Amino acid sequence: MSPLWRQLLRVGFAAGRGAPGSRIRFAGLLLASAVLTTTMLAGLVVVATYDGREQRDAARGPVPAGEDVRRPAVWLNINRDAIGTVPHSVIHVEPLAESVSPPPGLPRWPERGEVFLSPALLEAGSKERILHRYGTFAGLIGAAGLASPGERLAYVRPDVNGGYEGWRGIKRFGGMNTMLIGDSRDVAPIGQFLTMLAATLGVAAAVLLVIAVRCGSAARDRRTELLAALGASWRHRALLNLGEGVVPALAGAVIGSTPYLITLITYVRLPGPGYVINSDDTRAWSWAVPPTVAGAVIVVLLAVVMLHRVDATGRSGRPRTFARRVPRWRLVAGVAGLVAVVLTPYLPRMFGFLAYLGGTAVLWAALPSASAIVIQRFGGAMAARAAKAGYVAMLIAGRWTAARPGIVVRLTAVIVIGIGIVVQAQVWTSRLGEPSERALEFQKSLQDSVLVVSSPYLDGESIESFAGKLPAGSAMLGVVVPEDETQPRRLWGSCAALRGLVSGCAGNRVSLWDGDIRAQTLVGHFRRSGDDVHVRLTNERSAWPRVQELVVVSAVGTGGLAAHVNEEAHRAFAMAETNRPGDSWAQGSNRLTTISAWVVFLVTIVLTVLLMAMGLSSAAEFLTFTAALAPLTVLTERRRFVFGVAAWNLVAPCLIAVAAGVTIAAWQGNFFVAMSRSGDMSWSLLVNVAVAAAGLSVAIGAAGGVNAVRVAARWRPVAD
């Protein structure tokens, strides 16, 4: 390294500590480096987690016995059950040979009537007495047998002798061509997840990085001008910038690595989605941490060098920096993004989806620049009007706004992008969560007044035993499910059981059509297209034919019975399942609810990062603002003047940006709802966001004013 290069690095290093605004710039670069490192390591956590899950899935997945196998090694039957609306798998096993190994995570095969539970299922189901639901608790399933430490899973060996019709024969657990079990049956592809991460955290980290790189850049721009005058090339400028950025970039990378380091030590449960990260998975990929962190540092330093754009006017050698102009290509890009969004309905489905996402990202990224051009013109008009009227604060603010649109972009970018993200997240989650909410609404009105119990092992004796354990006030109906699926299902029961369900009970058949909500629910649940649902009346259960399902009916709105009935059903019948009508609907939409939780989780982080960016850009702007305004306070002691400049220079541009952001967000939200024909646009949320953003703008102005007054009191003239 030549002495000049060493000298330039040293100058940059010293400038990073001593120049005006260097503390803000240092903090900004440190923060941006930390957030970028965390984001890139979050991507690594995703890769590590998917890899670990795949390996465990391969090791625990049952291998079906083919037709060539005369006798399978294990009988397998998988049921679904739920704690609340969160479903889980219950894997029934019956080993047929001593030599077959139990699934990973189990120390031994369960004995007849025994059950192994995952820690998460045991914890979540403690109130529903999950410990006793499936049989005698034999122990916990180890992490090696779970897709993630938070997976809810049970291995049960039911206490039955024979009768394995409907069971599936398997050769072993683990190997080639395994079946997916448990939560792994319902996992988003890794590409989809990484795309979502890039579109949320990645974009936020990029915004923060760009703002941090430009923070406190006035002193840097002056150095650039000096270097240019001395004949320095872009290489010399880059060295100076590297010297300035290397310490905060490295320090930020160390801080940003901390969350990953925590995941190496212990299981980490993510708030919101509740997903538990397995430390074994992150440890397996710990070799990739140093290159990932190094990559983040390199990206930060590249941004410090590359985003320090200067160009010449052609008329002089004086460099022209971005703070004084807004590139026109950004407007073109914004219009292109808008066109892409508008054309979405006319494009093929997948292409249209990508066009919508890409167009949205470009549109919102370019919107601050478009706002800045409007604001720049607004500044010019404001100054002209103030000059005519003699308004000093407005004149100064107008001239500043017109002269430095780049600063306005940085100040308003976070507000505009934040509005866009909040509104888009609301529209998307309303689309994802609505069916789930409808299902839950339905179940809330019905509660546990209708419960359907099924088992392949229903017989007269166990049915009688079960009936004796039902809560007082509950009655039971039997359901005959014909093998011929075209035949209607028949319900059997007594008038006593039907009391309240239907208006009249006479003869030997009762129609449920004119009954209450429970009867209507039974019709909806058991009816096949075009047929009717009748109850055959008999007072004696012994007169029932062989039934495949039971219905436990209680007074409308009765809650808290499901867990009790489920437990008694499992006690009475092997492999029992207890469901409320609509459960499959509610549990099916649980996946959408989970996705909504992920969206809310990521958006919360994104908004936090954007608020950091906002704080940084505001602090940097205050620095310029107060330095320029302080000498003028010698001319007047009126604080109103300072706050007037703050209002016109800081608040007015932000309010224009808020108006632009809210208008585009409202249009795009409605466009999305109309295009996808699902979800809804929350006007109340939009109003709240607009009010909050406007409040934030006023707060920025007030803080700028207060800061200027404070700085002015102890301001002293200093040399450049």
Next chain:
Amino acid sequence: MVFQFGELLPELSPVENVAIAALLAGQPRRTAYENAKTLLYDLGVPVTGTPTGLLSGGERQRTAVARALITEPVLLLADEPTGALDRQARESVAELLFTLPRVRDCALLVVTHDEEVARRADRRFDLRGGDLAETRA
């Protein structure tokens, strides 16, 4: 008050930089702008075309003097008013400042390191080791 580095707003025109002091002091707009133009003309600063950011060092200091004078102060404070100027500009600004008390009927207090500038004053005080003492010319 005249500062060593002018402390003007480069985004505003020289006329606006001077006029804002008068506006802040409550003068009507028309009077403020007319007085600003007259003062700048008298002090030899171009009033049209050239933005403040492109004025020479001497012109910027003269603009700062005009801004200080527009409110017709009884006392004019100047903190190293020639410190950042070349020889020619320094002479020009010093000449301007020290004629002001006579022409404008005001007192002038100048803080300077420049012996030649200091010699123009009626009374001189030296600040040495924290003590201020009058020096005979």
